[in-house]
């Protein structure tokens with residue numbers, strides 16, 4: 001880290017910076033009712049915005065959206081009616097949904113709104129010049145975007161404007177971020193490129209990929225050395241949440257303060273032995289493939305081929321011993337009851 005990267009100079013917006021009027025009289029089509037879709041649609045509606053959810057005929061999400069009191073139409077009908085089209089179907093189906101349902105129904109001055117920049121940044125969707133193109137990307141799984149809103153809490157988010165045809169794109173994007181609850185926590189100004197590249201890198205190297213590999217390899221190391229799977233599960237997976245909660249609340253420092261000196265000394269001396277300079281080189285390689293578009297091409301080709309590797313990897317992950325051990329242990333301990341109740345209220349079907 002250099003001295004200039006230590007200075008936090010990004011613009012951060014809060015509730016008082018957003019003008020609700022910039023979205024109050026618009027109709028928003030939320031395409032998709034999955035992780036992000038159900039949260040954006042319900043939060044927007046609860047904030048007083050007119051929402052129509054766009055779902056395919058026969059979509060299993062239809063019952064969930066209607067059950068939540070929302071109006072449902074086909075993606076094409078919703079896009080035709082809306083001033084703002086919020087594209088919240090999976091990244092891999094967005095180009096197809098855009099081509100068939102959105103593009104023919106876009107009018108000059110409409111807004112295309114995303115929660116991730118993949119398809120714009122890697123040119124899979126090329127919008128006409130006369131529409132606004134914005135991104136409000138919550139830095140969180142969708143279910144927490146809804147849960148936080150209901151609890152009067154916020155979810156941090158990013159705001160980016162790719163194309164400002166009307167001159168209002170920024171104000172409208174900020175109002176959208178406010179309506180889904182992001183300005184309660186803070187919204188950071190960014191670009192489609194920066195969001196796309198950092199988001200892909202983060203989920204691959206640290207949040208989803210890096211951390212699951214660390215957990216599995218820690219678990220396997222203990223079990224292969226003869227320790228019980230239950231001990232390995234608690235040590236390498238369950239307690240991770242409690243440790244991460246401390247980092248979330250007060251940074252690395254709060255975590256180091258809370259653990260014993262023995263854990264702190266052991267962690268400070270052995271952490272870099274495990275995640276060493278090779279891991280750093282591997283991270284740089286992962287980042288390079290995100291930056292040069294190689295990962296995007298790989299993921300697009302994988303989908304075009306019917307997801308053969310993805311399916312295999314998903315099955316292997318599901319069948320990892322740690323999953324069976326976890327399921328059994330989670331059933332035996334009291335913390336699971338509270339989690340189950342929360343899950344039920346957040347449940348949506350894809």
Ligand SMILES: NC(=O)c1ccc[n+]([C@@H]2O[C@H](COP(=O)([O-])OP(=O)(O)OC[C@H]3O[C@@H](n4cnc5c(N)ncnc54)[C@H](O)[C@@H]3O)[C@@H](O)[C@H]2O)c1
Pocket residue numbers: 031032033034035036037055056059060061075087088089090091093097115116137138139140141142143349350
């Ligand atoms: N999952 C997250 O927490 C998260 C976080 C930040 C940003 N994002 C971004 O939000 C966007 C949506 O991701 P998600 O994970 O919420 O999606 P998801 O996989 O949860 O979306 C599923 C929804 O899309 C619909 N759908 C699936 N295929 C469809 C098709 N061919 N045509 C029409 N509808 C279809 C399903 O019926 C369902 O309602 C993506 O751009 C993603 O990168 C997601």
Ligand SMILES: CC(C)(O)[C@@H](O)C(=O)O
Pocket residue numbers: 139140141142199203207208
């Ligand atoms: C929730 C994440 C990982 O942050 C998001 O980026 C996603 O793609 O689901």
Ligand SMILES: [Mg+2]
Pocket residue numbers: 116199200203
């Ligand atoms: Mg992502």
Ligand SMILES: [Mg+2]
Pocket residue numbers: 139140199203
């Ligand atoms: Mg992310």
